[in-house]
Amino acid sequence: MAEYSAPLKDMSFVLNNIADLPSLAKLEGYEHAEADVVEAVLEEAGKFAANVLSPLNKPGDLQGSHVKDGVVTTPDGWVEAYAGFVEGGWNGISAPEAYDGGGLPSAVALATVEMWNAANLGFSLCPLLTQGAIESILAHGTEEQQQKYLKKLVSGEWAATMNLTESQAGSDVGALRTKAEPAEDGTWRISGQKIFITYGEHEMSENIIHLVLARTPGAPAGTRGISLFIVPKYLVKDDGTLGKRNDLKCVSLEEKIGIHASPTAVMSYGDNGDCVGYLLGAENKGMACMFTMMNSARLNVGVQGLAVAERAYQQAVEYAKDRRQGQAPGMPKGEMTPIINHADVRRMLMTMRANIEAMRCLIYLNGAALDEAHHGADEAAREKAMGLAELLTPMSKGWCTDLGVELASTAVQVHGGMGFIEETGVGQYYRDARILPIYEGTNGIQALDLVGRKLSLQGGAPVKALFTEMDETVKALADTGDEMSAMSLQLNLAVSALKEATDWLYSNAPNDPHAAPAGATPYLRMFATTVGGYLLAKSALKAREMRANGDPDTAFLDAKIVTARFFMAQILPMATALLGPVTEGAETLFAIDDAQLSA
Missing domain, CATH: 2.40.110.20 (Butyryl-CoA Dehydrogenase, subunit A; domain 2)
Structure with missing residues (x-):
């Protein structure tokens, strides 16, 4: 290792x-x-x-x-x-x-x-x-x-x-x-x-x-x-x-x-x-004081989800390059291929890579928003930045730690049976990551914070501003006129579904005390995944620009674009599909009583 x-x-x-x-x-x-x-x-x-x-x-x-x-x-x-x-x-x-x-x-x-x-x-x-x-x-x-x-x-x-x-x-x-x-x-x-x-x-x-x-x-x-x-x-x-x-x-x-x-x-x-x-x-006033510490910790715990996923990914790629098993299409009989050449292993590795790059974008943007909130040139800039930072924090903590566990589990899967053996060390990442969605406010609490407090911050201004930026990125993708324009279709679908889910929460939460809590967790996942797609789209657009301007690191820049394309095609549609769970309401959650749950 x-x-x-x-x-x-x-x-x-x-x-x-x-x-x-x-x-x-x-x-x-x-x-x-x-x-x-x-x-x-x-x-x-x-x-x-x-x-x-x-x-x-x-x-x-x-x-x-x-x-x-x-x-x-x-x-x-x-x-x-x-x-x-x-x-x-x-x-x-x-x-x-x-x-x-x-x-x-x-x-x-x-x-x-x-x-x-x-x-x-x-x-x-x-x-x-x-x-x-x-x-x-x-x-x-x-x-x-x-x-x-x-x-x-x-x-x-x-x-x-x-x-x-x-x-x-x-x-x-x-x-x-x-x-x-x-x-x-x-x-x-x-x-x-x-x-x-x-x-x-x-x-x-x-x-x-x-x-x-x-x-x-x-x-x-x-x-x-x-x-x-x-x-x-x-x-x-x-x-x-x-x-x-x-x-x-x-x-x-x-x-x-x-x-x-x-x-x-x-x-x-x-x-x-x-x-x-x-x-x-x-x-x-202890809770106000403690929340200063907790908000810092929540963002840093989100970083832990990203970090564990990155470490697990590095080991999974290394193992997949070395481990030989089976035959890839077109190989001579009798030769075994490194498992990195198998489509399903490739899918797992790309899923890890794309999510990790999206998480990194989200968390670093969250940190930059805090910097602007504390050091901005004027009060209006600082207030706007703080609104964005507060909106992103439950997503950084909730989404990135959920993914930390999921991607560490994926790394175990890449290792196959050896992943379940402590000798390889990959199991430690999975065990270590499992606490991350729990401490510093469980991810259910992060979701409730997002729908209960953060959507209404500053009269909803941070949410509206972020939606506007997403729409502009959709247009920028479409305007490329090349292979990247196809990404605009999936991003537009996800942003449109997210807007619909948000409007549903705004309309139903005041009238039904169960409405927002019932849809909060899928909504956080939906929102954060869409933000991840939007930020990877921005990354791809920048990589395209740098390549056109003669940046010599074409391998890195091309990989940024391909990773964004994978996210749009394979991951972002799952965010669009969460519209149903977000807007279903709580009726089916309470349709059976406690005794039936335990039967």
């Missing part, structure tokens, strides 16, 4: 032509994001991913993380790899320069996040959570909190976690029971237990900053009464040095299907009544 190799050429193509890096580099604060700088960053990131993280992936899965007496030990090589990660400055390349970050656009940072996760998903979960904490403290922390915590978090010397889930609450965060009692010194005393805390305890960083949701005395019921607290593993003195160990501990680690190397902890706070916490943001 070869190590991971970052697809730098495609990453650069998408950054430049879909995320529009040249325009991002003109925004205030991003002036140094020039093409040569970004290219150098991506190249070095690719080397770290391939040479340091990738070789630890399978051994880490086999060894796993372990806990004894509250002390967690990560797999061999983890501590050294994390030290190299920190030394390379990789943890904060998109963080503000004021806190010693790299100040690069989020779209560029997402490309590096893709590399870390493709090389080693279990390792990469640690910096993912830290990134979310940085954004939360930037958005909601006091100046004192920002000065005390951000530089160490940006550097990666300190890690961070997100503590939402409790055993009795699950996704219903409003049902949490963790308490926060005010202390005389202005701090708070935290008590309670949290589950599923990624990297809740480990030895890789010198401190861990936990962001913990808790309920204060007299707080309203439900999510309206939740507050967010900074709870350090080691208290931080005014001079920035570490003080005493806080009253918190890891009780146990979860035994999981996958991501064995990542310590998923059960955390207990305040067993001795002295767990010190510091309010982040306003009291009873």
Whole structure:
């Protein structure tokens, strides 16, 4: 099994032509994001991913993380790899320069996040959570909190976690029971237990900053009464040095299907009544603060779906080239062909490739929209970009993680019987990917968010603007007058069906409380697949233009066009077919009762 190799050429193509890096580099604060700088960053990131993280992936899965007496030990090589990660400055390349970050656009940072996760998903979960904490403290922390915590978090010397889930609450965060009692010194005393805390305890960083949701005395019921607290593993003195160990501990680690190397902890706070916490943001406004962290995490989890699919694809292609079985048409008798020459294997590989390229376009565009939302030249531009970013986020998380599982499964299928044998390593990608549609808000929640909140944002302006851009791309394809014009037919069908589904939701959701939830999941799939087709069409048009202008890399550009053609012919029609499930309503979902379901 070869190590991971970052697809730098495609990453650069998408950054430049879909995320529009040249325009991002003109925004205030991003002036140094020039093409040569970004290219150098991506190249070095690719080397770290391939040479340091990738070789630890399978051994880490086999060894796993372990806990004894509250002390967690990560797999061999983890501590050294994390030290190299920190030394390379990789943890904060998109963080503000004021806190010693790299100040690069989020779209560029997402490309590096893709590399870390493709090389080693279990390792990469640690910096993912830290990134979310940085954004939360930037958005909601006091100046004192920002000065005390951000530089160490940006550097990666300190890690961070997100503590939402409790055993009795699950996704219903409003049902949490963790308490926060005010202390005389202005701090708070935290008590309670949290589950599923990624990297809740480990030895890789010198401190861990936990962001913990808790309920204060007299707080309203439900999510309206939740507050967010900074709870350090080691208290931080005014001079920035570490003080005493806080009253918190890891009780146990979860035994999981996958991501064995990542310590998923059960955390207990305040067993001795002295767990010190510091309010982040306003009291009873914890969900608003936490959503800053969760929205970052949701996009990054979408990247994980893309990353696992890319890693699984690389191994599937390698195996299909080497494995000989059967005869391809026209071969001499007695000779066996590499299975990559069989049509069905080719179909699986092209399905993986086309979806991966579409996912990459979606996610990098999502990151670029966030960059524009925070650094745009004027308020109108920032508002428009934020609308697009919010619309795309549930699709990035939901669609890309569903595909991460599906395409990892496809990679197992390409391997045939050997895919079911752990020796090949491809099964790890499938096991690791299975958590992705679940955490940071299940994909059902992402779908409900899309139809319940995002369609109506800004009076529906982001949706209308995206539809207009899709229509323009359909026309541009048709106007080519060559083989690419055929792609306009399938894209036009998908966009038309998506508009009809959207109009149906707008019309029926206000009158039927079950209408939108019943069609939400197929609608997210329909919307995201159509966006994927639209973005691959833009890629193909750009590749055609570059080829006409004499770009010498004709093999790469031709492959971009063919991949888009495959997506339009083989994948996009499935989005059009989802119009029925989206608009069917809920009648058949509830036509039988609970007893009949269990019969």
